[in-house]
Amino acid sequence: MTEYNPLKIEQKWRDRWEKEKAWNVDLKKAKKPYYNLMMFPYPSAEGLHVGNVFTFTGVDIHGRYMRMRGYDVFEPMGFDAFGIHSENFAIKQGTHPQKETEKNISHFREQLKNMGAMFNWDHEVDTSKPEYYKWTQWLFLQLYKAGLAYRAKAPVDWCEGCKTVLADEQVISGKCERCGTDVIQKELEQWFFRITKYAERLLGNLDKLDWSEAVKVAQRNWIGRSVGTELEFRIKNLESRIKIFTTRPDTLFGATYLVLSPEHEHVPSFMFQVSNRKVVEKYIGASKNKTELERTDLAKEKTGVELKGVTAINPANNEEIPVWIADYVLSNYGTGAIMAVPAYDERDMEFAKKFKLPVSDAPLVDKEEIVSRVGGEKKVNYHLRDWLISRQRYWGPPIPIIYCNACGVVPVPEKDLPVLLPYVENFRPTGTDKSPLANVEEFAKTTCPKCGGEAQRETDVSDTFLDSSWYFLRYPSTEFDDKPFDEKITKKWLPVSMYIGGKEHSVLHLMYARFVTMALEDMGYFDFQEPFLKFRAHGLLIKDGAKMSKSKGNVVSPDEYFDAYGADVMRMFLMFLGPYEFGGDWRDEGIAGIARFLKRVWTLSLKLKIENEKRKAIDKNLKSHTNGLEKLTHKTIKKVTEDIEKLQYNTAIAGLMEYVNTLTRYTIYDIRYTEILLKLLAPFAPHLAEELWHEALGHTTSIHSEPWPTYDPEKIIEEKVQMVVQVNGKVRGEIEVDADASEDMVKNIALKDEKVRKWLDGEPKKVIVVPWRVVSIVT
């Protein structure tokens, strides 16, 4: 009998599958389309790590299972190749991002092929290729036409490490999501997408989505809907009024001062009136130079300065109250100004104490009444900000806009797309507020598409997250070079049937993709608002308690495991590690257990072949175990099926192990059971299952095109059931009863049981029978 040689059989089947294009689906003719999507990787120089394999294996098992359930499963793969990460790495290496990316992608592709997943390589996407980013630019233009892309001067987050501005979502606790540098504020003219216009819809639709609850909660929090009131405070001796936003108009009588953010629009006009002008100007200047972290750190003491000579009037009681400037009030939320009610707000109290401001504990009043009396206006605010998409970097799609001296802002005509990213040697960030492309004259200088006059190109590129906000629309339509996505194909394949990815994208990619989809739907490109009807977050595979990353030096490559054990063992081992949706700490201690298991399957199946050839009578044990085994078979099908549906791969594998243990223990070589075993195993260990399906069972077609085994619920029903008997909460005996025995019958059997009687003293007070489980006796 031949030894199980995983490397040999895996190579053999991968070659054959590739040759036969086994995983391609006819996208036009497919009857039961199932779009099985995973978040595409960024092709890092370190190559694929075990965390990627963990993630993709889980998705692939789902896809293979759905395929056996009769669906036409489309499982594409691609590369999120543009972006600061690739560019930074090229800078470090002294190479060029384009060369670096090409090299990394081909390495990644080879590694991915070793996984034995059913990726459809004919539909590969690479976001850094002109044939892709042409359509990213097209998307920008559509958003521009729809009034959803605008250019504005605003205080924006700037990362000095990455030398670019960042979107709100890419600032984590005041630090850059990429490099961890403290983010500072700059006043710059930048391109934004009006995602806030969709705040209400992004929030409302969440209820309808079948998504991991944690991700929905994160999105709800990020959108941060808050219902309140806008009130106006008059300024004494001046025409101007200050608008504030509050969720507590009922505390208006207790408002003893106003606080404006340093960037508040009215501040300059107050300066003529202010007696301590120098101090105020100094304060405003200082807060400008603070990093986001310094401004928002809760541990820091609040700072502020009074606008001496400016007095506001509380509309509730007409009392004169002072006006302060403090940077704990944010300019980009609400109206950038608040009424301070120290008696009812901790932060205001802290501030009032420090600066010895009066505190009034005026009682609360009726909300509705006070709002109508002082003329307040109901207002909904969101934490969500518009999506800043300009990046002062090189490795991204140029924003397709031209500035004409005569015509102003002119979008690049669609026929002129793509605006090619020029290959330049000096691609390094400039550190000014301009992209390195600004120094490339042949690129920057152009003519106006409208008037033909002299014009300048926009030299910023767009955010990487724009590339990934629509890649799932491109996958099925990669063969079309005259449109981003084909109408018919899109109608057939979208929305995505199942999307699996990391929680870290809860408010980044997943929010952006939803926004882009909604915007395109509004433009009439298709008729669905939500791109991913079902989303599941997988767990994160970490190493020594930390996320795998090159900087920490804890990246584990799958290659040595593929070489030593083969892909099937690696796949199953990763899935057996723990619940897929939890992830865990990587260690390879138990991998031998999976190797042993697959070897046992191998031996079992080949012995079956030998026994069949000899035409020998099946082992005499078989007869006596047939009944029990048939039951176990149906139970195993049920368990594995249900566990796969719930992405609980670890317990599905445990179920398969128990099944194999039983088959081995009783040396049962029966083709019916082996066929079922191999089918249940096929999504997990696709190569081994295929090899044995052909070589041991003699089939000539692929096991991966076989229908998934079904179980008969009738066959699982037991005729006899074991029940535990408890006396006063302690297990004192075990009885076997007919499955359909009545409660009284069970009760009688339990009370007659010898072991149980030892613990009984006279008549029991109470007997509770839980059918099929337990008899509980209270004395």
Place this chain on the structure above:
RNA sequence: GCGUCCGUGGCGGAAUUGGCAUACGCGUAUGGUUUAGAGCCAUAUCCUGUAAGGGUUGCAGGUUCAAAUCCUGCCGGACGCACCA
């Protein structure tokens, strides 16, 4: 501070959702096969006790015939948001 989740053997983790806690696997021990090792096979493996028994799911209570599971309060850990008015 707010939100979400978690705490079970030496280790990764199971537990039909309130019904025999520790499935499955790792590791370990003993035995078998073997010149030897590797491998494979068998048996054992929560604690305590010779045994009958008793105890055990981070800690302390509570509800219940019955709690890893529900409730309350602590302790510890992970993640997300965070001066959002």
